[in-house]
Amino acid sequence: MAEVRYEGATRLYEGTEEPAVNALDLDIVDGELLVLVGPSGSGKSTALRMLAGLESVDQGGVYIGGRDVTLVPPKDRDIAMVFQNYALYPQMTVAANMGFALKQQGVPKEERVRQVREAARILDLEPYLDRKPKNLSGGQRQRVAMGRAIVRRPQVFLMDEPLSNLDAKLRVQTRTELADLQARLGVTTVYVTHDQVEAMTMGHRVAVLKDGFLQQVAAPKELYSRPANLFVAGFIGSPAMNLITVPVEDGVASLNDLSLPLPDDVRAEVNRRGLKEIVFGVRPEHLELGQEGTSGEVAVVEELGSEAYVHVRIAHGAETELIVVRVGGETSVTRGDFVNFGVTGANHYFDPDGDRLDAKPVPGAG
16 A cells, blocks of 8 residues: 655646646555546546556656656556456456456466465355456456455555446445455545546545646545636536626625625625626525515426425526526426525525635635
8 A cells, every 4th residue: 555646746738738637646644545526628538547557648747646647657556457347358257357467467276276266255246256358247346456456465555436337236235345355454545536426425435636737635524615727516416516707896796686695704805806797696495485585486396305406597688597496396386486585595606707715715726
């Protein structure tokens, strides 16, 4: 096991003007499961491949266990990578697939068998050791790919969207198994996904990337409750945070009939920047139907059983906005109803350029 460090790591592809990964500074502690998350093109997979040695580092460096591995070949970095497509040898049995790297390293057969069986026991693959990949389910194949990584006993696991080929139910089950496995093994793990729900449920910390830049790195709860900027606020959370541009006057923001007095630190920052409008953010669970405030027409009701999400269309200047409100699963609200809603707390305030307006520094903001 080992800590991992990116130090100003940059990757610029030939023929492009903007780096795919731009001056990435990121410390990953020994034994941590850190998730890199972001939309397509954010640089998350490139950052992982830079750590693996599959992409060159044009500026800066990457370190594993305090050792500079920037120019070290992939085979000498003591890492194991799990890919999206499993990459199993179809002609080999599960046992042979899992033990192949050990065989290539010249590990004696008796020791190979012992390590493969131990990994199979951890992953509940013992009944399948004599099968070939075509006779396994998608989840079982992914566990075989994990087993192949485990038997190598690397310092770092690298996982590049390993669950994206699984169906929704199996993804939920397998991500739970992976998180539990990582906790039991205690191996430093860097995990890439575009699925923010997956990121939030698995990671000890989550690093959010956009256009090659690190936006914020924090524990999931911190990321959700205190996003560093507008991008993180809109990206993290399902459904997303409601974000709406509102005018500000004398320390009070206005959303139609809803008056929103600004906290003192936000008011001071608004005055310092001379802002006439800000972006107001509120999560669906911090709105409540039936409260005094503003009103609108119900456009959609998403019924999820234990809860529902009500999409309310409100007038906002010359435009309309959709506001999402979380309610209990027994709601009687239907499409076409007119409803009032109010804010119950935990508001967020941003500069229209994207910065968070709270005076308190945001951990991990980049």
